[in-house]
Amino acid sequence: MSTKRAAQLEYSEFQAAMLDEEKRRRKAAKIVAVLGHFLGRDDDVLAGLTVADIGCSAGFIADELASAGASRTFGVDIDVPGLRKAARRFGHRVAFVCADGTALPFPDGSVDVLVFNHIYEHVVDPDAIMAEMHRVLADGGVLYLGLGNRLGVMEPHYKLPFLSYLPPALADRYVRLFGRADSYYERYRTRRGLRRMVRGFQVWDYTFPVLATPAAFAGKELFPGPVGRLAEGVLARLPRAVLRALLPVVPTYLWVATKGGRRPAGASLPQPPERVSPR
Numbered sequence: 001m002s003t004k005r006a007a008q009l010e011y012s013e014f015q016a017a018m019l020d021e022e023k024r025r026r027k028a029a030k031i032v033a034v035l036g037h038f039l040g041r042d043d044d045v046l047a048g049l050t051v052a053d054i055g056c057s058a059g060f061i062a063d064e065l066a067s068a069g070a071s072r073t074f075g076v077d078i079d080v081p082g083l084r085k086a087a088r089r090f091g092h093r094v095a096f097v098c099a100d101g102t103a104l105p106f107p108d109g110s111v112d113v114l115v116f117n118h119i120y121e122h123v124v125d126p127d128a129i130m131a132e133m134h135r136v137l138a139d140g141g142v143l144y145l146g147l148g149n150r151l152g153v154m155e156p157h158y159k160l161p162f163l164s165y166l167p168p169a170l171a172d173r174y175v176r177l178f179g180r181a182d183s184y185y186e187r188y189r190t191r192r193g194l195r196r197m198v199r200g201f202q203v204w205d206y207t208f209p210v211l212a213t214p215a216a217f218a219g220k221e222l223f224p225g226p227v228g229r230l231a232e233g234v235l236a237r238l239p240r241a242v243l244r245a246l247l248p249v250v251p252t253y254l255w256v257a258t259k260g261g262r263r264p265a266g267a268s269l270p271q272p273p274e275r276v277s278p279r
Contacts, residue, residue, distance in 0.1 A: 005124050007078055007100070008185065018057040018082060028064030029218035030254075031115060031144055034206050035068075037217070038142060038256045038273075040265025044069035049112035052076060054101050054133065055119035059086025059094060065115065066093045074111075076104065101129035106136040117146035118252075120197070121186040127197055134200045134259070143201065143257040150188035152251025157186060164188045191248055195278060201257035203276035204264055208243050210254055212236040212271040236270035243271070 017023065036045035047069035053062040056075030059082070066073040075096045077083055087096045099105050102125060114133050120126040137143055148156060148164075155163035158180040163171055171184035189197065210217045212235040235243075255276060256264075264273050 005185065005187075007124055008122050018079075019085075021060055024058075024060035025064055026218075027117065027146075028061040030210065031061065031117060031146075032064060032068045033217040033219075034210065034254060034256060035113060035142065035144055037206075037209075037266030037269075038204065038264045046070040046113060050074075050110065051113040051115070052104075052106065052111050052136075053115045053117075054104070054129070055116065055122070056086060056096065057082035059083075059090045059096060061115065061117065062086065062094045062096075063090040065113075066090070070113070074106075076101065102132055104132050104136050108135055109138050109141075111136045112138050112141045114141070114143040116143065118148060121148055121188050130197055130200065137259060139259055140262060141258065142262070145198070145203075145253070145255040145257060147194050147253045147255060148188050149249070149251055149253060150190045150193070151249045152188075153249070154251065155186075156251070158184070191250075191253065194253065195276060198255070198257055198276075199278050202260045202262075203255050203257045203278075204273045205276050206254040206256060206273050207247075207250055207252070208235065208271040209269050209273050213269055216269065238271075240271070240274070 032045050036042060039045065045068045046065060048071050050072045051065045051070040052074040053065060054076050056062045056077050057079050059075050062073055062075035073094045075083070075086055075094050076099050078098060078100055080098060083096045083098055086094070097105055101123060114137055116129075116133065120129070123129055133143060150164045152164065154161055158175055160174060160178060160180065163174055163184065164186070166174060168184065175181040175184045210219060212232060214232065256273070
């Protein structure tokens with residue numbers, strides 16, 4: 001079996017989640033809230049900023065970024081059907097561009113805010129895209145990263161436990177056995193691998209701030225009702241050392257990266273964002 005992976009063109013044509021407008025807009029609200037906290041802005045979070053959503057597909061997140069006050073908003077993808085849908089609906093305020101993430105169509109240091117949300121596992125060379133985002137990010141800019149963890153127990157695309165733990169050949173057999181796909185394309189990394197991927201940036205971890213205080217980040221509790229409120233309270237009060245011990249198996253990391261020197265400017269939180277060690 002060849003180990004070479006081709007780019008996932010026309011992703012929105014076979015991944016229905018990309019066209020789930022309600023869910024995509026909920027994700028966007030969380031992204032904007034995290035960026036708002038980091039930037040210390042409560043209203044018009046992106047006012048006066050140039051923003052680009054890398055891997056925008058059908059454009060719902062890019063549209064929400066524009067709604068948050070961005071002076072210029074770009075959506076970048078190689079998903080041509082998704083881009084067509086996006087341009088038809090949101091092209092009046094978002095510029096959609098068909099481009100590979102390894103060759104972004106922006107000058108050096110020209111973008112104030114980049115969003116790269118749950119994309120890295122779908123691309124052929126995420127390290128090259130990270131280097132390219134570092135190139136185009138302004139010196140005082142910020143990069144939002146939503147990153148799946150290889151050691152998260154339930155694989156989010158195919159809903160099969162431990163799928164991402166397996167080597168590619170076994171993972172292919174697993175998804176075929178359960179009739180989910182012909183092969184398993186995605187390639188996740190562990191937390192250590194993700195730290196290496198972002199080594200050119202200074203990174204702040206918003207994973208536990210969002211989980212412990214979801215209402216502050218346009219989210220909902222982990223579980224509905226009293227159980228959710230209890231879980232939220234426990235997370236807000238757990239010693240940070242305990243939470244750090246859980247980090248290797250947390251299914252999703254929410255990170256904000258900069259080129260260095262910038263710190264979160266938002267209000268204090270029960271579980272504040274922490275620096276991610278480069279090693």
